[in-house]
Amino acid sequence: MLAPMSESSKSSLNELTDETLVELVQRGGAPAKASFQAQAAFAKLRERYNEQVVASAAQFGKTGAEDVAQEAWIKVWTKIADHFDGRNFRGWLFRLVKHEAINAYRLAQRKREQSISLDFESKGDGSASSLAILLERKEPLELCIAKLPERQQCIVRATLQQMKIAAAAEHCGITAAQASVAKHHAIKSLRACTTREGV
Amino acid sequence: MNLPALEIPEDDALLAPWLERQLVGMDLGDLATQLALWQEDAAPPDGSSLDVAIGDRLATVLEAGLCGLSVDDLRGLLARPGLLLELQARIFGEGGDYWRGVAISSEHRAAVQRVESAVSERLRERPTLPPVAEPVGNLRARWRVLPAIAAVLLLALGAWALRPGPVPAPGWGFDRPGLLTQQIPADQYLTMLSQAANQWFNKKPDSADSLRARLIQFRDGCDTLLAAPHAQLAAADKEWLLKRCRAWRDGIEIRLAELDAGEFDIAEVRRRADELVEKAVDALHQRAESLG
Structure with missing residues (x-):
């Protein structure tokens, strides 16, 4: 754990670019002072980007996102000396986070499918893009929506097609007040269903 | 699962700030998935990207947020949710300070704190340092690091609590x-x-x-x-x-x-x-x- 820093030292670190901080991390080696520099610089990078790293880690769902973010930061720490080329730290960081998030999603998916055996030829071409995963995640949600009463389904579909409540009500043949109530109940039911289904 | 797609503001004036919060928040993936439910073209059919969808306003968006986009532009993004994920990646990779000032939820803030605590803990328990290596690239600019080193050395004066980590074993x-x-x-x-x-x-x-x-x-x-x-x-x-x-x-x-x-x-x-x-x-x- 880093010791408390003086205000002037904090300010000094604040003024450094990402790439300069990275150089300090990369220099972190055996000497005690160097290792302290590395940890201080790495803490500053986390302070700058942790909010965004956590958000990015959640792009395929919030379940497990914190683990993804944590693993990503540890990988940054262990890989930065050999695998960062000194240019555009942010780009490198968020590619790594995305890579972790995709791997975590695919692993969780396989566990759900109980596909424990590994077939080298047919599984895991690794080409799952963010968009492909986004589309895969639709299915359980569709199942939850299908379980809603008809009126609620209609309102949900209309809302997801970006109709405002008045237009959605007209589309579904009900009053705006009824539409609001139906939407409220639908949200409540969908939350419960998606939680049950582990979406 | 949160259902942000069912909570899109009715008032168009609130759409940009709401979408900005989504873009930096933890629910964007859920939002994109939900918006994609009844949309055939979650991704642009021609494989085009944000550069095409937003055009030359993308640079302004990255620097100053969504205020420069019209409601139609914003609705257009919501109609092609694949672009939302792309925009988030561009914001995180290239966005200006504006985006770091967009408020995040208390849930997000708590998650950030938990991640920071966990990472700090892991580094403290097993502070395996990155392998000692010559910094890759930009060697010509190494002299610029010297003042930074001097600044950081000041930190060491108060850093009695930190123990240096062991030198890691060579990788295999x-x-x-x-x-x-x-x-x-x-x-x-x-x-x-x-x-x-x-x-x-x-x-x-x-x-x-x-x-x-x-x-x-x-x-x-x-x-x-x-x-x-x-x-x-x-x-x-x-x-x-x-x-x-x-x-x-x-x-x-x-x-x-x-x-x-x-x-x-x-x-x-x-x-x-x-x-x-x-x-x-x-x-x-x-x-x-x-x-x-």
């Missing part, structure tokens, strides 16, 4: 220093990778902890392999290698899951891991021979 397997940067023909390169994978068999961990550590090291080596440029290989060989490497990595993850679940005894998990690595070694060797 795909993490072996210098392995991936050798300028050698493709067949030799693959042969060396095969030999590197074979280092797995140098140890026979007999406890759960040591096997877990060994598996994690191999998995991290796969990550190293996935991130490397492999300039020694032709495109088709590189594609083959990355595909295989992902499968190996997944296999190791499954072995780790088996170990953690206690589904099999340690010897069985190790046998399965041995089998997996043996296939990896053979595959690399055969590919090398086919090129030789």
